[in-house]
Amino acid sequence: MTKPNTYQTTLALTPTQFSECLKTWQREHGRHNLPWQQNPTPYTVLVSEIMLQQTQVATVIPYYHRWLQHFPTFQALAAANEDLVLALWQGLGYYSRARNLHRAARYVVDQFNSELPHSINALREIPGVGPYTAGAICSFAFDLPAPLVDGNVKRLFARYFGITGEVNSTKFNNKVWQLAEHYTPPQDNRIYAQALLDMGATICTPRQPQCTQCPLQTTCYARQTQCVDKLPEKKKPTPLPTRFAWFGIDYNATGVVLVQRGTDAVWPRLWCLPEFLNAPVAAIEHGQFRHVFSHYKLTATVVQFKAPATNTRVAWDDLPKFGLPAPIKRYLAKVRSNL
DNA sequence: AAGACGTGGTG
DNA sequence: TCACCAAGTCT
Incomplete structure (x- = not known):
């Protein structure tokens, strides 16, 4: 007999009660003014969902508007040039999200006659569309009953149902998806799904959750047992290793030499200062910068060098036409301001 | 299964 | 400065 990893209180709401409760809350307290909620189409839902992966709403908004101005439809995106996409x-x-979204548009145009399919399985064929995004498209684009599990749902369900085990372990994820499926309402799933996300973003937050404002507080396992701050269980993160890198800079008043990176590196296909694999010998240092990635810290040294005449020299004014890594863009902005 | 993959906001 | 976090996917 295995120990159950879910503790359901006798007070737990039935699926119908649970979804009705969330839908009512959403109508009164949810977010209704986000850009992608205004006249959503399958295309705008896909774009917003890809942009929102691991990215906060406030960060996405300006990118979302700019994207739709340039690429208003699947066809427009499919026909776009990759440099503009990046x-x-x-x-x-x-950045693989951007290239996947570009590929996704071509896939939808070619395979689905420019219309997103309604089935989870077909949606999953599309580059960059995983289990969460497929559920989100069914929910938000078509108002179909499909489960959807993201970080918000994992946190809310872990607390409400008392799901133990390390978050993102196979066992934990299976349990959350099983519950998500069981609690998905047959009708009005769009507003229910939005409620899950908005509850997670505004009430059932990672730190200092607003339990007194929560419509589920009287039946929440974590609330009843006062372990809200213990769920979901997280693995202790290992400290980020530090890596070193060296970039060469060759510039003048007109512009700067850039190279396009490969597909297998960080910053795939972005334009960047040429990178040296090893510390250049006896080079003149031009400057340094640090950068933090999700999985390591980078200490970069920029050295002066003379690029081959065949290299691409980008005019300062043309930099916005290229996708540059954020720290490189910052560094070059400073270089230019000192000209 | 575990690691790669970015960046900016926040306390 | 620093840890933690944000509507995950791919390999």
């Missing part, structure tokens, strides 16, 4: 994603991070 330039418009510049600063958002996780």
Whole structure:
């Protein structure tokens, strides 16, 4: 007999009660003015969901508007040039999302006649669309009953249902998805799904959750047992290692030499100062910068060097046309301001 | 299964 | 300065 990893209180709401409670809360207290909630189409839902992966709402908003101005439809995006795609994603991070979204548009145009399918399985064929995004598209684009699990849902469910085990372990994830499916309402899933996200973002927050404002407080496992700050269980993070890198700079009053990075490195396909694999010998240092990634810290040294005449020299005024890594963009802005 | 993959906001 | 976090996916 295995120990159950879920503790349901006798007070737990039925799926119907649970979804009705959340939907009522959403109508009164949820977010209704986000840009992608205004006249949503399957395309705008896909764009917003990809941009919102691991990225906060406030950060996404300006990118979302700019994106739709340049690429209003699947067809427009499918026909776009990759440099413009990356330039418009510049600063958002996780750049494979941009290339996947570009590929997704081509896939939808070619395979689905420019219309998103309604089934989870078909949606999952699309580059960059994983289990969460497929559920989000069904929910937000089509108002269909489909489970959706993101960080908000994991946190809210872990607390409400008392799901133990390390967050993102296979066992934990399976349990959350199982509950998400069980509690998905057959009708009005769009507003229910939005309620899950908005509750997680505004009430059931990671730190200092607003339990007194929560419509689920009287039946919440964590609230009843006063372990809200213990759930979901997180693995202690290992400190980030530090790596070193060296970049060469060759510039004048007109512009600066840039190279396009490969697909297998960080900052794939972005334009960057040329990177040296090893510390250059006897080079003149031009400057340094530090940068923190999700999985390591970078200490970078920039050295002066003479680039081959065949290298691309980008005019200062043309930099916005290229996608540059955020720290490189900052560094070059400073260089230019000192000209 | 675990690691790669960005960045900016916040306490 | 620093730890933690944010609507995950891919390999």
